[in-house]
Amino acid sequence: xxxxxxxxxxxxxxxxxxxxxxxxxxxxxxxxxxxxxxxxxxxxxxxxxxxxxxxxxxxxxxxxxxxxxxxxxxxxxxxxxxxxxxxxxxxxxxxxxxxxxxxxx
Numbered sequence: 001x002x003x004x005x006x007x008x009x010x011x012x013x014x015x016x017x018x019x020x021x022x023x024x025x026x027x028x029x030x031x032x033x034x035x036x037x038x039x040x041x042x043x044x045x046x047x048x049x050x051x052x053x054x055x056x057x058x059x060x061x062x063x064x065x066x067x068x069x070x071x072x073x074x075x076x077x078x079x080x081x082x083x084x085x086x087x088x089x090x091x092x093x094x095x096x097x098x099x100x101x102x103x104x105x
Contacts, residue, residue, distance in 0.1 A: 036060035
C-alpha cells in the first residue's frame, strides 16, 4: 500500500505485507487464535471514528483442536480491523507453521 499512513497493530507495530500475525477467529461458541501471514493491505471506506479504513488479507494455519493434521486454511481471510491483530517476529512462529506459510503469496 503506497501513499498511506502506516497501518498499526494492537501494540502500535506496523503491519506490512509478509508479516506474521496472531489474530482471533470464531471457534464454535468461543474465540480461537490463529497464526497467519499478511498477503495484502487494502484501503476501504472508514465506518466509524478511529477506524483506519484498512482491511488485511491473510492466509492462516488451521491448527484448531479438531484437525488431525495441521494445514493451511481452505481460503484466504479478510480482517477488517488492524487493531485486533498482533504482529509477531518470525522467530516466534513454530517451524511447522513457517514451513506451511513460507511460499504463500
